[in-house]
Amino acid sequence: MTNLGDLEIFASVVSTGSMSLAGRALGFSPAVISKRIKRLEDRLGTRLLQRTTRQISLTEAGQGFYDRVLAILAGLEEAEDYIAGRSAQMHGTLKISAPTSFGRMHIAPHLKAFMDAHPELAIHLVLTDEFTDIVGGGFDLAIRIAELTDSSLVARRLAPVRRVLCASPAYIAARGQPGDIEELRRHVCLPAHNNDAWRLDGPKGSMTLRPEGMLVTNSSEVIREAVIAGLGIALRSTWDIGQELQDGRLVQVLPAYEGSHNVTLSAVYPSRQFLPAKVRLFIDFLAELYGPVPYWER
Secondary structure, eight states: OOOHHHHHHHHHHHHHTOHHHHHHHHTOOHHHHHHHHHHHHHHHTSOOEEEOSSOEEEOHHHHHHHHHHHHHHHHHHHHHHHHHOSSTTOOEEEEEEEOHHHIIIIIGGGHHHHHHHOTTEEEEEEEOSSOOOTTTTTOSEEEEEEOOOOTTEEEEEEEEOOEEEEEOHHHHHHHOOOOSHHHHTTSOBOOOTTOOOEEEEETTEEEEEOOOOSOOOSOHHHHHHHHHHTSOBEEEEHHHHHHHHHHTSSEESSTTOEEOTTOEEEEEEEOOSSOOHHHHHHHHHHHHHHOSSOGGGO
C-alpha cells in the first residue's frame, strides 16, 4: 500500500512547483523529497513528474493521480474535522485570498466574530487585486468579484454585485448630468484601475464602453477617492460607495444603466470531492453575513 506521507509530499511538490519549497514546507531536505517521489513512482510503475533544471511539470498520468490524491487528502482532513466537530476545537490555518478594498471593508471588520467562535483556527488573509493561483499559492479559498469562467474551480455565490455610474454633486454642478450614453462619452470618465472596459446593462441590453481618462492608476481606492473628490464619473460597486450614495457625497448618473449583472461575489476553492470543514465554516459565515440582499444595499 502506498505510504500516505508520500502522497502528501507529492501533492506539496505539485502545489508549490518545487521540491525545495515542498521540502521547506514539510521539513525535509530536497534530497529526501526527491527520494520519496522516486519511491512513489517506482511503487506505481509510472512517471508522475517531468523534471528539468528549471521546472517540474505533471505527466498525463501524474495529473490524473494528483486529482485523486487531492480528494484522498481532503477526505482525511474532512474525517479529522468531523472528529474535532464544528466547534471551538476547529484548528489549523485557513488561508484566504480576497480583493484589497472588499477585504478591508467587508471581511476584516467581521473576522473577530468568526475567530472568537473558533479560537484555535488561525486566519491568513492575503489582500490583492490580482487573481491568485489558489492551488499553486496554497490557498484554501479565494473571494472573487467577477464573472467566473474557470471550470477547474468550485464556486459558491455569496451575494449579488451592483455597480452604478456615479459622480460627486460638485462635478455635476460644474459639468452637468449626461442625458444619455453618447453624452457620457463627452464627460470626464475615470477608467477602472485594471483598465477593464465598462460592461453595462441598459434599456437596449448589454453594451461595452471603454473610457479613456487622464488618471491612470493600479489602485481601485485611488479611483474611489478621485470620484468622491469630483474628478469625474466612475463605475463603482455599491459595496464600495454605498455610504457615499446614502449621505449625498455621490449621486447616481444615468440610473437606467448599471454594471453587468453577471458579476457576482463568490467564494471559490479547488475542485475536491470533500470540502474541509474549516473552509465550509468560513463560507457559511460570509453567506449568512451578506445574504441575498447584502447589508450595504439596505
